[in-house]
Amino acid sequence: MPDDRELKRWFCQDVLPLEASLTRYIRRNCSDSDLVADLRQDVYAAAIESARRELPGNSAGYLYAIARNLLINRAKRSKLVSFELVANLEDDVSGEEMFHTERQFEARDDLRRTQEGLNRLPPRCRAVVTLRKIEGYSTRETADRLGVGVDTVERQLTLGMRALVDFLLGGTGKIVRNGGPSGRGVKVDERAKHDRSAGGKLAREAR
Amino acid sequence: MSAQNMIEAQAASWLAKRDEPGWSAEEQQALDSWLEASAAHQAAYWRLEHGWNRIGAAAAPAQDLDWYEDEAPTPRRRWLAMALAASLVAMVGAYTQIDWSGADSRPLVAEQRFDTARGERKLAALADGSRIELNTGSTLRAAIGAGAREVWLDRGEAYFSIAKRDGQRFIVHAGDRTITVLGTKFNVRREGGKLVLSVIEGRVSLADANTGSTGRAVVVTGGDRAVADGASTVVTADLGDRIAQAASWRDGVLTFDQSTLAEAAAEFNRYNEKSIMVADADAAEIRIGGTFKWNNIDAFARLMREAYGLRVQEDGATIKISSR
Numbered sequence: 001m002p003d004d005r006e007l008k009r010w011f012c013q014d015v016l017p018l019e020a021s022l023t024r025y026i027r028r029n030c031s032d033s034d035l036v037a038d039l040r041q042d043v044y045a046a047a048i049e050s051a052r053r054e055l056p057g058n059s060a061g062y063l064y065a066i067a068r069n070l071l072i073n074r075a076k077r078s079k080l081v082s083f084e085l086v087a088n089l090e091d092d093v094s095g096e097e098m099f100h101t102e103r104q105f106e107a108r109d110d111l112r113r114t115q116e117g118l119n120r121l122p123p124r125c126r127a128v129v130t131l132r133k134i135e136g137y138s139t140r141e142t143a144d145r146l147g148v149g150v151d152t153v154e155r156q157l158t159l160g161m162r163a164l165v166d167f168l169l170g171g172t173g174k175i176v177r178n179g180g181p182s183g184r185g186v187k188v189d190e191r192a193k194h195d196r197s198a199g200g201k202l203a204r205e206a207r
Numbered sequence: 208m209s210a211q212n213m214i215e216a217q218a219a220s221w222l223a224k225r226d227e228p229g230w231s232a233e234e235q236q237a238l239d240s241w242l243e244a245s246a247a248h249q250a251a252y253w254r255l256e257h258g259w260n261r262i263g264a265a266a267a268p269a270q271d272l273d274w275y276e277d278e279a280p281t282p283r284r285r286w287l288a289m290a291l292a293a294s295l296v297a298m299v300g301a302y303t304q305i306d307w308s309g310a311d312s313r314p315l316v317a318e319q320r321f322d323t324a325r326g327e328r329k330l331a332a333l334a335d336g337s338r339i340e341l342n343t344g345s346t347l348r349a350a351i352g353a354g355a356r357e358v359w360l361d362r363g364e365a366y367f368s369i370a371k372r373d374g375q376r377f378i379v380h381a382g383d384r385t386i387t388v389l390g391t392k393f394n395v396r397r398e399g400g401k402l403v404l405s406v407i408e409g410r411v412s413l414a415d416a417n418t419g420s421t422g423r424a425v426v427v428t429g430g431d432r433a434v435a436d437g438a439s440t441v442v443t444a445d446l447g448d449r450i451a452q453a454a455s456w457r458d459g460v461l462t463f464d465q466s467t468l469a470e471a472a473a474e475f476n477r478y479n480e481k482s483i484m485v486a487d488a489d490a491a492e493i494r495i496g497g498t499f500k501w502n503n504i505d506a507f508a509r510l511m512r513e514a515y516g517l518r519v520q521e522d523g524a525t526i527k528i529s530s531r
Contacts, residue, residue: 011250012257028458028500038211044250052246110265112336112370117262133259134266138228158219165258 002055011048014059020170021060022067029071029089037166039074043067110168117167121160128156129164211247218251222259319349323363326478326502328456336370337377342396342456343478364396366454369409380416384435387412387424394453402435405446405453413440461501468493468511468528479504486529490517 002010019040026039046066056062072089118126124146131142132153143153208216221238224230242248321331323341331339334351341347345363350356356377369377369388379386381395384402391409395402404413406427413433414424425440427433430450433442452462463471469491472483478501485491493515499507508526512519520527 008249008253011253016254016257024458028460035209037215038209041211041215041247041250044254045245045247048246048250109336110261114262114265132223132226133263139223154220154223157223158216161219161222161255161259162215164262165255168258168261169254 001053002051006055007048007051010051010055010059011044015044015047015063016169018060018063022063023171025064025067026071029075039070043070046070113168114164117164120167121163125156125160125163128153129160132157133161211251214247215251215255217241218248218255221252222255317350319351321345321347321349325480335372335377338368340366340368340457342366360395360397362397364394364456366392366394366457368392383416385414385416387414391429393427396453400436402433403453404433404435405450406431406433407450407454415440455498456501459500459502460498462498464496465494466496467491468495471495471507472528475501475504475507478502481524481526483508483526483528486527490528490530493517 022043023036023040026036026043027033030036030039043063043066047063050066051062068089075089118129121129127146128142131137131145132139137145139150139153139157143150146153221241224234225238242252319331319333321329321339321341323329323343323345325344327343329341331341331347331349333339333349333356335356337351337356339347339349339358342364345365346361347358347363347365348361349358356372356375358377358379360379360381367379367388369391377388379388379395381397381402382400386393386395386404388409388411391411392407393409393411394405394407396405404411404427406429408429410426410428412424412426413435415435415438425433425442427442430446431442431444432446432450432453433440435441449464452464455462461471461474463474466474469485472485476482481504483504495515497510504526508519508521508528511517511528516531518529518531520529
């Protein structure tokens with residue numbers, strides 16, 4: 001049984017590099033783009049939970065299996081059961097190949113990614129992150145320098161942190177606010193599209 | 208706010224506090240209890256901590272990068288002379304010069320070649336940090352050197368994510384067209400003599416290779432699509448979010464928006480050994496819309512039967528669709 005240090009090391013070194021693949025996989029099979037980040041966290045939590053007993057040998061395969069089961073159960077439980085979706089998930093045996101580490105991360109990749117991520121932040125957020133994290137000022141000192149309250153600094157820092165980490169691990173770097181959209185995605189809603197197209201009338205009658 | 212959203216916000220809050228001076232043993236205990244309470248807490252916190260540490264390390268290359276061992280990094284205060292993110296740009300510049308100007312003293316640059324079979328997709332990661340995804344049935348050659356960056360899309364389709372490199376251009380040759388970019392994301396599709404260029408982000412310049420420097424180049428920006436055929440080039444501007452549909456293949460799906468059944472069948476056939484044949488003109492003209500996984504031909508055929516009342520016959524390696 002792995003101890004917490006080994007579990008954490010496994011999670012950071014073996015699982016997190018798969019985040020971009022995992023996110024794409026979830027997005028392909030979930031019609032609600034706001035839920036993608038939440039589902040990803042669910043997958044991570046389940047992965048850690050099961051790995052407590054024993055660390056898996058093939059992390060990519062392991063993560064894929066967990067993600068797939070989670071999505072299948074979710075699809076089956078949902079009120080609007082999409083037969084296409086469930087069938088696709090169950091039939092999809094090629095999905096695992098797409099779970100790969102996005103290149104070995106090297107120092108210069110992180111540097112470039114961090115710079116790019118910072119550029120995407122709103123100005124005030126970027127200023128807070130730069131002073132607090134890059135320069136190393138305390139919250140109090142940052143607040144004084146920017147002429148804002150400590151609460152504002154704390155809030156901007158946590159928002160910036162989440163956006164930057166998201167971007168570093170392969171996401172879009174969008175700021176997440178309360179209940180707001182947590183990522184970009186292509187909305188897959190075949191039923192709505194059928195109704196709008198020429199065969200829509202037939203489709204409705206068939207149901 | 209969703210439960211996971213709240214957990215991540217809490218994790219971020221913990222992480223921010225831990226970096227503050229005055230972090231006490233009591234607070235550490237409280238954090239430990241919170242972590243122990245659920246795997247979801249651990250997932251959120253470990254993920255943020257991992258990323259945040261890497262971000263900190265990226266901004267301070269002189270520091271020891273072996274931060275996995277650190278439970279709580281000692282508070283760093285102004286270990287850098289840098290004042291702003293602008294300094295990071297200078298550092299990026301320094302890195303590109305050192306790492307990519309190349310130990311390459313050979314005059315010729317080695318050419319790499321990438322091929323995909325029908326139904327296959329491949330990722331080409333180039334030495335300059337650019338990433339090119341090849342779609343089904345494609346061939347790409349790349350020559351990335353110190354002085355120039357050029358690739359040839361000999362056939363098929365590819366999605367380009369080009370790294371900015373000190374103002375150095377990246378050139379894509381596709382048939383009789385040349386695409387010049389600085390740093391951007393775009394999709395190029397060759398269909399016989401026709402070229403379809405969809406720019407997701409950034410700016411590219413599209414020119415006719417035959418006319419060279421005397422010809423006029425067309426600038427295509429994010430949200431635009433250019434179709435080049437023979438002597439003509441037509442640009443459709445401001446497609447907005449719809450431009451991303453050109454690259455939906457990267458997610459394993461095909462998007463149709465008022466396409467004819469004939470067009471949809473041809474598209475599926477690019478990816479699959481099993482092919483769809485539309486038997487009569489009436490059926491071929493039907494307009495369809497929707498998003499489909501490219502490898503699920505059976506589901507698509509089923510849909511044609513159920514939603515459009517078409518006749519679907521399977522015959523070995525062919526699916527025949529016709530009007531009733």
